[in-house]
Amino acid sequence: MTTEAAPEGPLALQRKDFVTDQEVRWCPGCGDYSILAQTQKLMPDLGVPRENIVFISGIGCNSRLPYYMKTYGFHSIHGRAPTIATGLRVMNPELKVFVITGDGDGLSIGGNHLLHVMRRNVDLTIVLFNNRIYGLTKGQYSPTSEFGKRTKSSPAGAVDTPLHPLSVAISAEASFVARSLDIDQKHLIGTLERAARHKGTSFVEVYQNCNVFNDGAFMEFADKAVRSDRTVRLDHGQPLLFGKELEKGIRLNGTTPEIVDVGNGANESELWVHDESREDPALSFILSRMHWPDFPEPMGVIRAVERPVYEDLVQGQVDEAIERQGEGDLDALFQEGDTWTVE
Amino acid sequence: MTTEAAPEGPLALQRKDFVTDQEVRWCPGCGDYSILAQTQKLMPDLGVPRENIVFISGIGCNSRLPYYMKTYGFHSIHGRAPTIATGLRVMNPELKVFVITGDGDGLSIGGNHLLHVMRRNVDLTIVLFNNRIYGLTKGQYSPTSEFGKRTKSSPAGAVDTPLHPLSVAISAEASFVARSLDIDQKHLIGTLERAARHKGTSFVEVYQNCNVFNDGAFMEFADKAVRSDRTVRLDHGQPLLFGKELEKGIRLNGTTPEIVDVGNGANESELWVHDESREDPALSFILSRMHWPDFPEPMGVIRAVERPVYEDLVQGQVDEAIERQGEGDLDALFQEGDTWTVE
């Protein structure tokens, strides 16, 4: 790595200031390229000095990303990035910390850390590249692979029921949950920006195409031609509308979503109006269960609520202790309890 | 351990046949005693030969239970019981396998295994003793301890937001989810029996009092005097009613539960009728979020749906392969691909 001169201040930065000299090592056509591009584009807008940005990843194709970000970076071990990020943030709340993970890294070996970092609400932006496959190890099924999927390790079809990453996040008390798509550049950068600006753990699932081992995994609804009919954009305060002319909408029948044609008959007021800031996670949970082909795939910010940030609470206890007992003094500490003197 | 003579057949068995000669080593007054008693009582009713019953546990006070069950048992390592149980069941589907775990064992170090065993739907009965504390290590807070709880490891109060075990189970695609109470003997044994008879992973959270390190954790609603007012029994097909005279009920306003007085005015038909067998987990999830003091604590079977059992699917693939290719033959196997002969 060549050393880099200090930037003149965040505002002066541009995308190129976040590009390293490392040759990008993903397969040609991999969705990771697009996610990298949006991530690099996003950096200058965050207004965070480059030296205060850190990317921490586990292991997987996705986890190479830090090498391509001209910030501080840590390509750690499989599934453990959230733990490293937690220790770093707890000690230095000045830093803007991103965690890059995958469906295997984050939901298979790393599932437990994901659960706990989210319930603690450590201020991290977690981006999970979901390509429904183990890419780096050349194509075994993952916890998000479809039931029955045939792969190197499941020649007769996988018999594991997949996890819904967003459901897992919601039940882990996540304060920010969103979904986007590798090739939907504007939506992706917008979603990443929302996530990056959220105080607390933000979790973004990005549908990412692995064109070598799981090509077209999301094409059925992600393909530009059908996307507007098979996905639904979530906008806070707006009704759930989709279709080329937004001619279709979604309403709730009790806890069951239903698709209705808007315009003729069905009146707008019946529609489910998205409220990302609602404390009660029931609706977020229902959104996390909606999938093509039964429903359009929800895209965007599903949940964004305010909760105290873990490291602030930790710092608060330290401050309060100092407040109460004064800065720790070693001599006083050493003499705690019974002491005696030998002349 | 002394060896035991083979029983005359399951029907002849009684509780005492499941009691070992091991001295029970829990603190006097511990809720574990009552759970052990109900578990031993349940065994004869299951009609499973004693030699086909296995208890597998992790580490924790709760995890001593297998030593007291005169069945096969495995007191394994911290958090890993579900993995051992999975291997055992996959290879021998004749066995009735119970997993005994705790809020630390199952949700802290073992959270990921719990997640994955439930999504796979391995046929195991998992009983999680939730005492909201680490008992065996003498009193640190656990993932279910209340926010702000002061313990040996959190003298200034815990700053971690607790997990809802049932929410976690539901978002892990669990096919059977229930809750009971250590001191509510009839309800407990009934719930355990339902769980034990379920095909697939059954997950039972048992509120358990640790009278040494977290005494009275559940007393506010579990105490006999107030229990009927502060908990609600779930019965399939029945409305959610509670109170001494079942004078109160719960209805759903959209996705929001509301407490209503039954009798005067509010009509029964509005009430939320419990449907444990509903595929869509939204309602189960809402139940998993209801807690005293906002609501009565739901007690009983929250969710019980049919899903293919993991080990059956695995066996199915084996059978099908034999069907298709015939019993594996070593000589044929050895000669796969190009071979040649040297004279």
Place this chain on the structure above:
Amino acid sequence: MSERDGRKPGKRQAVEVQELDRVTIRFAGDSGDGMQLAGLQFTNTSAVYGNDVATVPDFPAEIRAPAGSIPGVSSFQVSFSSHDIHTPGDQPDVLVAMNPAALKAHLGDLPKGGLLIVNTDEFTESNLRKALYTENPLEGDSLDGYRVVEVPVGTMNTRALSESGLNTMQIDRSKNSFALGLMFWLYERPLDSTIRWFEEKFARNPEVRDANIATMKAGYNFGDTAELFPQRFHVAKADLPPGRYRNITGNSATALGFLAASKLANLPLFYGSYPITPASDILHELSRFKNFGVKTFQAEDEIAAIGSAIGASFGGFLGLTGTSGPGLALKSEALGLAVMVELPLVVAMIQRSGPSTGMPTKTDQADLLQVLFGRNGESPVAVVAPATPSECFHYAIEAFRLALRHMTPTVFLSDGYLGTGSEPWRVPEADELPRIEVKFARDPEGFNPYDRDPETLARPWAAPGTPGLEHRIGGLEKAHITGDVSYDGDNHDRMTRFRAEKVARIANDVPDVEVIGDESGDLLVLGWGSTYGANLSAVQRVQAEGLAVSCAQLRYLNPFPSNLGEVISNFEQVLIPELNLGQLAMLVRSRYVVDAASLNKVTGRPFLIAEIEEKIHELVGSKVKV
């Protein structure tokens, strides 16, 4: 005033006082009987009085056993002396047995002729049964040969507190204070420090405070009045090096050492840990001192614990994680990452009996090889190992000093015996302690993350937040200098040797191992960790017999002090006593190609002096009877 009416100077002359130079008392009772408290108070009092002291507690297994059962017995042994001592004593001179189970469990350790004080009130039918006694030992002849003193502790205690206003259960809880008072009388100890302790501890609960004080005095007076004891005993002050002292356990000393390291390096401390016996104390201790800026993190498991600590180290702070054997096993992979990224992570490793869950409340030294080799690939870490409870303070600081200067993960290797045992600690002056110098990379000019210091081979520490030093690290092999990912074979070979050499060079930065006794002779007793006291005591005894035996205790296990080879070469034979099957022995034999002998014991208990003495005689013969 407590002092006076405690001492009752008027009656003192009544019984003759015998001078002893060392006494070892074991308090044993049910977990609920407060034996740890009684033992600790007796220890503090003796220490404050001026004796040298050493203690060892023995808890029941982590699960609480039923009251009155043998597994439920808890004991505390204290040895106090007029000269300096190194162990809590092989065997007690006095056993205080508060119930039948305690008697059953511990009588075996009391030598014939030993003083046995039993609480007769607990010798009931049911208690005898719980202790698996078929007949009452107080009646049979099974106690012949011991100096048995029967005291109805319960009755006396209840009588003393009849007016206290406490209920029977509360009253019963202060039994131990009565027994303690009695022992204070027997060994002529002042009551005041314990009275002060009760006053603080129960400040918010005056009845309990007064009850304990009252019954303790009652116990003291009981000794005075009841003619149970023909004599009292006195153990004179020891002449310890002058200074301010306090009694401290190894785990407390460890926590204090880490806090001190943080001050000395002027960097905040992060402690990521998951509770596990016997390391949990360190988490509990550190979480009490938030005003030192330390942040403790109770992680979801050991992997998250070390991961978070690595994150802290990466961030430019003191990253610390702590655990015991099973936890270290889980940390293996992440510790390997720390080796690859060359960060100054410190791991506090408090050994317990293995393998697997083993015997969590007992001690072995069987994790040395796991610490050295329990990772994939060539993955060297530095290892320091304190030899006594109070030394834990110094080596906790030392662990960070080495980690920071040499940019290497460093393991602080202690054990349950050190961690829970206690001894007097000469309290240092904070500003006596040498500062720990930390160099952060700051200058972007020519910065490279794997550009090594020519002397130490340490790589630069560039903390996130430093402008211009943005760089990426990770677990893949790194290119020399640049730190880029590299699959180049020769680079891998070079980096592998750099990592090894970097740790090896720490030998230039640590003191020589010190030989106690002559620099050469027939036998060197070489040890590490908590065997120190027993090794030293045994060697002192045989030296007194005139044997040419010396001993040396290693505090640095990786790398070895540079003079170790030469030290060994000056002796005919080497004996390595270890609480394992010969782990240090394997390292020494292979490193120095010397046929070192082993003395191995894996009982979960420390060596007795006598066991080592005997092995020494076996190896070098003896001029005296054993």
Place this chain on the structure above:
Amino acid sequence: MSERDGRKPGKRQAVEVQELDRVTIRFAGDSGDGMQLAGLQFTNTSAVYGNDVATVPDFPAEIRAPAGSIPGVSSFQVSFSSHDIHTPGDQPDVLVAMNPAALKAHLGDLPKGGLLIVNTDEFTESNLRKALYTENPLEGDSLDGYRVVEVPVGTMNTRALSESGLNTMQIDRSKNSFALGLMFWLYERPLDSTIRWFEEKFARNPEVRDANIATMKAGYNFGDTAELFPQRFHVAKADLPPGRYRNITGNSATALGFLAASKLANLPLFYGSYPITPASDILHELSRFKNFGVKTFQAEDEIAAIGSAIGASFGGFLGLTGTSGPGLALKSEALGLAVMVELPLVVAMIQRSGPSTGMPTKTDQADLLQVLFGRNGESPVAVVAPATPSECFHYAIEAFRLALRHMTPTVFLSDGYLGTGSEPWRVPEADELPRIEVKFARDPEGFNPYDRDPETLARPWAAPGTPGLEHRIGGLEKAHITGDVSYDGDNHDRMTRFRAEKVARIANDVPDVEVIGDESGDLLVLGWGSTYGANLSAVQRVQAEGLAVSCAQLRYLNPFPSNLGEVISNFEQVLIPELNLGQLAMLVRSRYVVDAASLNKVTGRPFLIAEIEEKIHELVGSKVKV
């Protein structure tokens, strides 16, 4: 008929044919160029033809690098010979470079005078840039001294397939078949086995099948017609022991061995694993053979993988887990549990370069100490280590034989070089293979779970489902015989020694280590695992020079064969070459107190014969020039 028109006997005489007794060819190209396929087909053809063969592939790192870049280069080296060979050769005699990056990456290994065949079509501006060439090596003088043959492979291939009906991309994909055909011509190999392979492989895709066959023939004929080569070469059949052969990689042989073990023990096999390079192949292979009753479980992580395998072992089945270094680190704690519960778990451990993530696609031997000591407490496991790809079959069976007979976790220790390398394997007759006898406890009478076999010290295996044998096991220390939880110190000491002794006694159940060469002499070259070929070849060379050097390769690493000490004692010196910093050396030095020398290399690549030869000469001098 392929045979005939392949051979073109008519024109044969046109170019002179030179007899060689060994040739080593390296095919190198972009990951997309199908070099592995070309190499494998050449290997099979040569093997089927009757040569002895040895191969080693070299993949790019796990991440796909951009086409045309140096990290994207993939190569396959095959050595074929008329006598038996033990390595794929130090250096290639022939390098086939399909693009500039391949040339850049591999030219260094080609000795001057070597034959260099380059695909000129790929030497474009942009490709040269991607390969970091500033000028075209085909133009400069950088290739002087090599026998360069320029072939427009792309053009020729396209021409050959112009009629094929395939699109350009598909056409381009069969370049490798053209090159392969050319090499077949150059070394006088028949095309038929490859034609057969295409026919099977592309049965459902006739165009592609025909295209590959056509272009391969075109390549063959091109060699015949274009006067590029002054001569052809011929390598005669080797005389291998008679029998049926197939070419096999170590990982396939391993999978087959485990399937065989299942049949031989007549117990279903369970394989719990989490994907990791280079062990994943075993998961892929085993999951293809469900008709053998094997159940493969892709776990959520390595801990779940070993946990599930322990569950299977507990259940009375063949419990197997497999991984590489980082995964084994995660399995440490659970492997310790398996030691404590004494179940016949087998762990297949395929080493790769560490520490940490290291270089996942490269090989070291640096996990031996982790395997032996990477757990808390005294935690012995048995370890077997195959020395060649085909031996993996036998030692996979052996691992289960020992695990089952001695009721101990057993590690099958291989590495990426063995796992991905291949050689001919003499296919056994299934019923030649010795059955594995398994004894289950069935009789409740006097059953005790820790009642050991007096000979082996193995405990009984009582599977759940067996009436009357209900019992509880776990990670806490067990009481001798009964298996109850025990905190008794002497019991712990006894059980710790039992566990160690049980594994030590396996030495009575394994063959002596065999010395190749004289039983005594100046130097013993002692090795383990994949260094075998290089060790043996080097020793054979120096023996030919008349040096008193022998070699021995350990297949049993714990315990050592019982004759090892004596073997060593018969030599003046011992040399231990290892792809680590001296791990076996440490064990041998300490065990036998012998000053064994080490030759260490940690480049992620196997030893060259010359490297070992040189070290031998350094140690014992030489009668010949090096």
